[in-house]
Every structure is written in structure tokens, then in C-alpha cells.
Amino acid sequence: MSARFSLVKTCSADAFDAIPRRLTSVDISRAVESLKRAGYSIVADAGRLCVVEKDGREMTLYSSGRVLVKTGDEEEARRAAEELYACIG
């Protein structure tokens, strides 16, 4: 259980969505720079969302603050989302 986000299993894939509990807005270009400095690889920067990878795990960060983590493991998804949120502040 995270105070910052809810974790939801996607209905059709091995992936989890981290949904911020409070309305938020993420500046993707600033987030990309922060994530680069924190050692994430930038797979794609699409302006209103970006796809990043770390430790073999791909994640999609949306400007709404939602993070899609491509894994079927709930605990791994939670850790990955927490780490990503910590990097973007």
C-alpha cells in the first residue's frame, strides 16, 4: 500500500498501472532529464508521455502522473513505480 499511488493490474496484459492518489501534472521534458540523471534509459520521449527502462524493466510515464509498469509481478511494479516517482519529485 502506497500513500502516493494506487496500483491497478491491467485487464489484458502483464502490466500494472500506478495511479497517483492526488491530481497531478508532470512536465515530461523535465522528468526525462531527471530520469536520465538517475540512470534510466530513455526508450522514447513522446512529449506527453515517455517510455523509460531500468534494470530490464520498461515503464511508461504519462503527463497525468500515471505510470505503466510492464511486469506481471505486483511487488516489482510497486517498487519500480516508487523509485520512478522518487526521481521525478
Add this chain to the structure above:
Amino acid sequence: MKGVLLLSGGIDSPVAGLMMLDRGMDLVLLHMDNRPFTDDRQMLKVRSLADALSKRAGKPLPTFVAPHGKAQARIAKSCDRHVHCILCRRMMLRVAQAIGEREGASCIVTGESLGQVASQTMANIAVEEEATTMPMLRPLIGLDKEEVVVRARALGTFQVSTAPGLCCTIVPEKPSTGARLSRILGEEAKLDVGGLVAELVSGAVRL
């Protein structure tokens, strides 16, 4: 008579291919690879669906995969998010025409069904179609989803198409359902459309 079938990992496009094969049409298959805005499972699905269609055709059907993710990222970065799906479809059709012409096809076959999703309203279909000069065949256009499902089950593709897999992750929350061509052309002016098409066609690989 040869057509280029836009083959996704979903239920509809394999059925569209089946219907045209059963009318005696030869097919070239084209998958627009959406990674990283989907997962790797889509490629497994496409291989299985291509195998099923090849079996039905009685010969291996040439299957090409174009790196569409690059175009998706540039569309999202440069253009109005509400018309993203229309710009995406127009890009697909241009790549399908280029690969189809190279492979000797004279039409594009899609699994579109009227009103099923935002890109398949009458207004959006008309705007999308303007991107290609190749005739378009939509054998499912008047079918209900359940009718398509029945045909997919008979073809043996339903289980593959509905296996777990990540849907497109770059779809906007509120896609336009009634785009006007002038607006779309304005959005495309923000892109190097010719360069993107050339990049996707040259980057396409045969499975």
C-alpha cells in the same frame, strides 16, 4: 489480384484477410509494430495470425513489420493529441501503399468496422482514406462485433487475438470522432510526413 492487409494483433484484421482470401485474393501482410507503445507479445500474436492466414491461403504469405513506434512518438510530440489516432492511421495507410506497390498489390485491406472505435466513425474513415490513392477494401465494415468473433473462432484466430497483450499505450484519453481534413492537414504540416514514411518503409523487415 493482390492486396496488402494491415494486420494487427486483434480480432478483426485476420478475419478481413480470411474473407478476401476466400474471394480468391492474394495477400501481403503488413504489421505496424507499435513498440515501445505496446509489449513484445504483439509480435508473437502477429506470427501466429500470419501462420493461420498462410495456412488458409495454402502458401506462406509474405509478412512485413514496419517500425511504427518511431512515427507514433513524433506524432505525439508534435501534434494535437485529440487527432493522434487519425494521424496514426494515415501514416499506416501511406506505408501500406508504399509496401503494397513494391510487392505488386493493387489495394489495401483493413479490418475496420463502422463505428467500432474512434478512428472508425464515418467522418474519420473519410479523412484517413484521403492519405492514400490506393483503393481500400473493408470487408467487415457492416458486421457486428459478434459476427466477426464467430468468424475468428472458425478461422482459429480468436484465441490468439484475445491472449494477454498490452493495447496501444499512446492513445489519447479523448480521441476525436469527427475530424476535418483541413485540421488534419494542418497537424501533418508539423511533421516530415514523407521522411517518416520513407523511414518506416526502409525499416520494414520481412518475418
